[in-house]
Amino acid sequence: DTRHGTILSLEDIHVSFDGFKALSDLTLYIGVGELRCIIGPNGAGKTTLMDVITGKTRPTSGSAFFGETLDLARLSEPQIAQAGIGRKFQKPTVFEALSVFENLELAQQADRSVWASLRARLSGEQRDGIDEVLHSIRLHDQRQRQAGLLSHGQKQFLEIGMLLVQQPRLLLLDEPVAGMTDAETEFTAELFKSLARKHSLMVVEHDMGFVGSIADHVTVLHQGSVLAEGSLAQVQNDERVIEVYLGR
Numbered sequence: 001d002t003r004h005g006t007i008l009s010l011e012d013i014h015v016s017f018d019g020f021k022a023l024s025d026l027t028l029y030i031g032v033g034e035l036r037c038i039i040g041p042n043g044a045g046k047t048t049l050m051d052v053i054t055g056k057t058r059p060t061s062g063s064a065f066f067g068e069t070l071d072l073a074r075l076s077e078p079q080i081a082q083a084g085i086g087r088k089f090q091k092p093t094v095f096e097a098l099s100v101f102e103n104l105e106l107a108q109q110a111d112r113s114v115w116a117s118l119r120a121r122l123s124g125e126q127r128d129g130i131d132e133v134l135h136s137i138r139l140h141d142q143r144q145r146q147a148g149l150l151s152h153g154q155k156q157f158l159e160i161g162m163l164l165v166q167q168p169r170l171l172l173l174d175e176p177v178a179g180m181t182d183a184e185t186e187f188t189a190e191l192f193k194s195l196a197r198k199h200s201l202m203v204v205e206h207d208m209g210f211v212g213s214i215a216d217h218v219t220v221l222h223q224g225s226v227l228a229e230g231s232l233a234q235v236q237n238d239e240r241v242i243e244v245y246l247g248r
């Protein structure tokens with residue numbers, strides 16, 4: 001197994017909005033191939049954290065590295081996406097009028113030049129990639145179906161597929177199982193565990209049952225910094241975490 005090292009290093013990150021500290025002295029490392037869950041009460045800074053990683057928000061100070069050498073502060077938001085950081089927002093945003101397959105095809109071409117995508121299409125390389133993703137998100141038999149007709153959960157899986165065809169190294173997922181049925185939630189857990197072999201995942205989630213079923217490592221954010229880190233059992237037994245969640 002050659003998987004080792006750190007895919008993401010955030011050190012002493014500060015983000016202020018008009019003097020309000022959304023992130024404060026935040027230090028966080030994600031290992032290659034890790035499936036990390038981020039939890040924390042509303043306003044803890046989870047969204048701001050993902051905004052910093054994707055370049056949407058610039059830290060006031062601190063350092064953010066992708067892999068060993070890529071300084072995120074030097075890259076634009078599209079460059080960060082191209083470098084291999086994919087983000088899925090909570091609400092699914094698929095092209096409802098297009099088929100499942102066409103959605104994946106569009107996503108795959110999003111960052112290619114026209115010429116490269118035509119050549120890939122001729123070689124069949126592109127179709128193979130999409131087929132593999134269709135199987136992994138369990139939508140292969142739905143590939144000709146109009147995306148707007150899928151269930152909420154299937155749309156979420158399609159959107160994850162739209163990220164996967166871009167072959168990201170790090171996936172950021174915001175509350176992926178919100179609104180899903182139990183069966184869909186179970187499948188999501190299975191999917192994430194299998195994805196973590198090839199990609200690294202960072203999942204923001206409120207559903208503790210789901211968190212317990214996927215994560216080897218949990219980070220608790222509170223008031224813009226890391227309050228606790230460890231297994232779910234460890235952080236759930238942490239006095240400070242109990243106080244933050246249950247009130248004083």
Ligand code: ADP
Pocket residue numbers: 017020021022040041042043044045046047048049
């Ligand atoms: P979470 O995702 O954990 O609920 P957020 O990262 O959305 O937390 O927010 C952290 C804090 O920063 C909140 O108090 C929020 O009101 C504040 N905040 C987030 N974005 C902005 C912004 N653009 N301007 C001012 N305050 C913001």
